[in-house]
Every structure is written in structure tokens, then in C-alpha cells.
Amino acid sequence: MNDNLSIKEIIEETKAYNCMQCAKCTSICPISRVDERFSPRLIAEKVLLGFDEVFKEKELWTCLTCAACNEKCPSGVDYTRFIRELRARAQKMGEMGTCAHGGAIQSIMRTMSNPNLSQNRLQWLSKDMKIASKGKILYFVGCLPYFDIIFEDIGVNPLKIARSAIRIFNHLGIEPVLMKDERCCGHDLLWSGDVENFEKLAKINIELIKETGAELVITTCPECYRTLKLDYSEYLGEQDFEIIHLSEFLSDLIEKGELEFDKAYQLDSNVTYQDPCRLGRHLGVYDQPRKIIDKIPGMRFSELESNREGSVCCGSSCWINCGQSSKEIQIEKLREAKSTADLLITACPKCQIHLKCAMVDKTGKGPKIDLEIEDLTVLTARALGYLI
Ligand code: SF4
Ligand code: SF4
Ligand code: SF4
Incomplete structure (x- = not known):
């Protein structure tokens, strides 16, 4: 503490x-x-x-x-x-930044910190997706089911990332553990100063994970990754499960020759990649996503001018103080990506949400930037033949 x-x-x-x-x-x-x-x-x-x-x-x-x-x-x-x-x-001291979206997202997170409430957050799974309630490998989904509804109007579908992850796991013969009452990891509350509710969320998640017997927790969200790996340990002591990002898991399998792509599903595109701050600078994961991109047939990769340690943030963090500066950073990022490739690959659901938000300018006054943005998990599932 x-x-x-x-x-x-x-x-x-x-x-x-x-x-x-x-x-x-x-x-x-x-x-x-x-x-x-x-x-x-x-x-x-x-x-x-x-x-x-x-x-x-x-x-x-x-x-x-x-x-x-x-x-x-x-x-x-x-x-x-x-x-x-x-x-x-x-x-x-009673101070707080300005919450984006009227504070709705913070309210959802704080509601989830109540141990007496329960959710059923697995209704997005289709019948042919195989999961388990106990086992060694756990997929920590994060807030994707909530974001899917909140950000429907800006054309993002964050649950595609979770569905793709399940397809990839099943393709590898893995039935990952999913927790029907998983809570928000607490990242945004922690980074906006609400340590009390962060700790409540962390304690519930740690108990739930322990009950499953999981030894390896895999995330598709760099913020969940950082929070479970570094912050749960800092605030609540060392945990006895390992935490990694899906890109690390998959690049390791590629290296061992246990994950291969078929040219039949080649994705023909000029692509570039946005290093998320949490995955890159906070946790040092730079090579693994690039290794996967390199192996997907048909992808022609070019680096953004700002990349790896020098990558520029997607412009918004923990749903607070999103304003003119955020928009300017996002527009600059989109322009840079557009001049580099046709498809911007992200490995963080929130990077995609914030950047797509900047593309949907409801005032009609902003610049029109038409760029395809997709998460690496979704592209990996497609390259394995799954239509997501
Ligand atoms: S970069 Fe320089 S000014 Fe900024 S915190 Fe470090 S020492 Fe201080
Ligand atoms: S570079 Fe600026 S926005 Fe990024 S952590 Fe430092 S002060 Fe904050
Ligand atoms: S950039 Fe992100 S935080 Fe800001 S309004 Fe858009 S979705 Fe909300």
C-alpha cells in the first residue's frame, strides 16, 4: 500500500x-x-x-x-x-481532472469495484468458441465488452479483438480460461488518482484469477498488462501468476515454429504500426508485434517516423482532460500514418478508440483523414483464416 x-x-x-x-x-x-x-x-x-x-x-x-x-x-x-x-x-484534496464522456466510464469502473455486484460479461462469445472456467492459461479480456457499446457510434468494435483472441487460442488448441465476473483492471482509476477503488478492483481480480488456477495471464490490452504486471505487485505484493501480452505469446510460438501462416489467407496491404506507450516505453515490448507483422503474408511494413522509444502517444489517457491538445496530437499521428501506409496497426484497444474518434469529426470542421486502423490481434486471426 x-x-x-x-x-x-x-x-x-x-x-x-x-x-x-x-x-x-x-x-x-x-x-x-x-x-x-x-x-x-x-x-x-x-x-x-x-x-x-x-x-x-x-x-x-x-x-x-x-x-x-x-x-x-x-x-x-x-x-x-x-x-x-x-x-x-x-x-x-477533492481535486480531479475533467472526465471525458461525462464521467460515464469512471462510473462504470467504480461500480465494478463493488464486490457484491456480479456481471455476466461473456455473452459476446459464440457457441463454437471454446473456453474454460479453470486452467493454466487465462485470457484477461479487459473492458472491451463495455467499450463495444460506448464507442459504437465512432465505428469501433473492440470486441472483435476479444473474439479474434479466442479464435487464435482455439486454433492453437488452447481453451483459455475466461472469467464471467472479471473486473476492470483499475488502470484508469489508478492513473487518475483514485487509489482506493483501484485497490478494490485489483483485490477482486486477484481472487478471481487465483480461483481459476491460472499460471499464465494473457492480455490484448497494454494497460491491463502494465497494471496486472507492475501495479498489482507494487500495491498488493508479488502475484503467483505470470502476465504477458498476446503479441509476446504469439511471437514466441512463431520463433519455435509452432505458429505458421498460410498464404491462402494473405492480407495484401501497406502497413505501419503504432507503439502503445504502455506496451513500449512502460514495458519494453517493441520487437514482438513487429515479428508477427513480418510473418503475416502480404503485409508490407514501413515504420512510422516516430516509432519504438520515440513513438508519440495516441493523445488521450485515462479518460480525463481530452481536449484540443489531444485532437492535435491525434490528427498529426493520423497524417503521419496516412503518409506512411494504408493500414495503421494498433496493439492497444484504446489507441484505436482515440484515433478513430479523431477521424469522426462531428463538427465537420476538422480535416478529413481516411485511414484504415485495425488491431494486430484481429489481423492475426484473419491471417489464420478467421473472418472477423
Ligand atoms: S528532463 Fe530535466 S527538467 Fe525534466 S524532470 Fe528531468 S531533469 Fe527535470
Ligand atoms: S512527455 Fe509530457 S505527456 Fe508524456 S509523461 Fe512526460 S509530461 Fe506527461
Ligand atoms: S479521443 Fe478518446 S477520450 Fe477523447 S473524446 Fe475521443 S474517445 Fe473520448
Whole structure:
């Protein structure tokens, strides 16, 4: 439990005391690039000087926690954790960012933190999909069933990712465990400062996972991945199950010659790939998605100009403070992808949601960018012959 760090402890634990005000963070920050009033250096300075106003300012909630600055900071400041801990303190002072979608998503997450409620979230499965209730390999679906309904109007179908994952597992002869009462992993509550409800969600999920006997938990969402792997351990102690992203699982099978693609299902396309912040900079998974793309017949791959450690965030994080800066970052990203390929491959359901949102401009004033965006899991299932 570390939900109540003092300012002094936050500065110590994140090494913010090393900050020498060089502003390398500001120079790399995607928000600062489109909004010159936003300065991560200045936030650090205010905290180090003991200015409490930082808790009342919107900048605290505007940071994407994308970790681009962590990569560049010469003093080793863990800036993303710095922001996360400051937000936890701010929440205790009654402060909060502006929730996107009227706070509906936060409400759903908090509702799921009630242990006395139960869900049946497996109704999207079709009869021929084989799953188990106990076993060694568990597929952690995440909030895809909720997102499927909430974001229907912007043309995303996040459950396609879950259906594709099941097809791939079954193709490999695996009947993965699915939990009918799985809860939100708690990522967005944690990163917006609501540690109390994050911990409630984490405890329920840990108990549910233990009951299944799972030894390996596989996710298709980098945020679930980061949360289960790093944050559950940090807040609730080491867990006795391993957690990986599906791209790691599949690239390992490809390497061992246990997963092969048939040219009969070749996907003929010029493609590029968006490194999600959580999968890439937070967890260091860069090669595995590329290895899968490389093996899928018919895919001609080109890197985005901003890639791997230098990838730019999709512009929105934990459903707070999504505004003009987010839109500008997203439009720039879409333009970059459009000039690189016909199909942008994502490996994070939320990257796809945020980027497609930017393409559906309901005011009619924004630029029209027509680009195909699809998740790597869906493309992998298609390349194995499943029409999803
Ligand atoms: S890059 Fe690091 S040392 Fe430089 S201003 Fe930012 S936090 Fe401080
Ligand atoms: S984490 Fe990302 S958005 Fe936040 S200050 Fe650093 S570079 Fe900017
Ligand atoms: S970019 Fe994402 S957070 Fe912002 S309005 Fe669109 S879907 Fe919501």
C-alpha cells in the first residue's frame, strides 16, 4: 500500500529531487509541442519549491503519462510515477481532472469495484468458441465488452479483438480460461488518482484469477498488462501468476515454429504500426508485434517516423482532460500514418478508440483523414483464416 505518500516521499521515491530544470522533458513532451503553456519542467519546479497551486491546476491532469520524458530525463526522474502520486494526493484534496464522456466510464469502473455486484460479461462469445472456467492459461479480456457499446457510434468494435483472441487460442488448441465476473483492471482509476477503488478492483481480480488456477495471464490490452504486471505487485505484493501480452505469446510460438501462416489467407496491404506507450516505453515490448507483422503474408511494413522509444502517444489517457491538445496530437499521428501506409496497426484497444474518434469529426470542421486502423490481434486471426 502506498496510496498516501507525502510530497517529500513523492519527491524522494521518484527521484524528482535530482531535477536540474534542464527542460528536456518539455522539449520531448507531445502536449508541450501543441500547447506551449504546458511544461513538465515547471510542474516539477513548483512541487520542489512547495507551491501547492500545482494541485489545483489543470496541467496536473493534462499529462498523458506517456513516459516520453522518462526516456529523455538525464537525472533519472520517474516522471510518470511523479504525476500519478501527485494525482493521488490531489484526489484526497477533492481535486480531479475533467472526465471525458461525462464521467460515464469512471462510473462504470467504480461500480465494478463493488464486490457484491456480479456481471455476466461473456455473452459476446459464440457457441463454437471454446473456453474454460479453470486452467493454466487465462485470457484477461479487459473492458472491451463495455467499450463495444460506448464507442459504437465512432465505428469501433473492440470486441472483435476479444473474439479474434479466442479464435487464435482455439486454433492453437488452447481453451483459455475466461472469467464471467472479471473486473476492470483499475488502470484508469489508478492513473487518475483514485487509489482506493483501484485497490478494490485489483483485490477482486486477484481472487478471481487465483480461483481459476491460472499460471499464465494473457492480455490484448497494454494497460491491463502494465497494471496486472507492475501495479498489482507494487500495491498488493508479488502475484503467483505470470502476465504477458498476446503479441509476446504469439511471437514466441512463431520463433519455435509452432505458429505458421498460410498464404491462402494473405492480407495484401501497406502497413505501419503504432507503439502503445504502455506496451513500449512502460514495458519494453517493441520487437514482438513487429515479428508477427513480418510473418503475416502480404503485409508490407514501413515504420512510422516516430516509432519504438520515440513513438508519440495516441493523445488521450485515462479518460480525463481530452481536449484540443489531444485532437492535435491525434490528427498529426493520423497524417503521419496516412503518409506512411494504408493500414495503421494498433496493439492497444484504446489507441484505436482515440484515433478513430479523431477521424469522426462531428463538427465537420476538422480535416478529413481516411485511414484504415485495425488491431494486430484481429489481423492475426484473419491471417489464420478467421473472418472477423
Ligand atoms: S528532463 Fe528531468 S531533469 Fe530535466 S527538467 Fe525534466 S524532470 Fe527535470
Ligand atoms: S509523461 Fe508524456 S505527456 Fe506527461 S509530461 Fe512526460 S512527455 Fe509530457
Ligand atoms: S479521443 Fe478518446 S477520450 Fe477523447 S473524446 Fe475521443 S474517445 Fe473520448
